[in-house]
Amino acid sequence: MFESVFDIDGDASQAELRAVVERCEQLKSAAAAAQARATALWAAKRRAAEIAAGVSAAKRGKGLASEIALARRDAPVKGNQHLGFARALVEEMPHTLAALASGALSEWRATLIVRESACLTVEHRRELDAELCSDSAKFDHWGNARVEAEAKKIAAR
Known part of the structure; x- marks a missing residue:
């Protein structure tokens, strides 16, 4: 899907290589924003589904942070940070x-x-x-x- 974006021409000039590095940074930032929006939406959908299913308030959202961390290939303890970051950006x-x-x-x-x-x-x-x-x-x-x-x-x- 993204392979052609990341193919690096060994004959590229320094200016062209700098442009590739800059473009990759822009892509990383755009991906982080999309990841934040998706994370916040995932949390909202999970909450709505659990409310509809009658899950008690105390049990709602259990395990979501770990799932987020797993999806990001990060340590489970980082899931709450990722979720908090996403919610802050998207909601506030x-x-x-x-x-x-x-x-x-x-x-x-x-x-x-x-x-x-x-x-x-x-x-x-x-x-x-x-x-x-x-x-x-x-x-x-x-x-x-x-x-x-x-x-x-x-x-x-």
């Missing part, structure tokens, strides 16, 4: 999700923003999201430390 941080989907943010940088906003109310998290990520062009020249520092600065207000 549309600008960060859009920046991730467009390739303006890497998954790690989106994680830094979500992490720094975790202590905020949903309302304040949305404000941080809009302020920091509504214009994603700024991220072209920012590194990880700058993204994290700006998120911290806004969260501290």
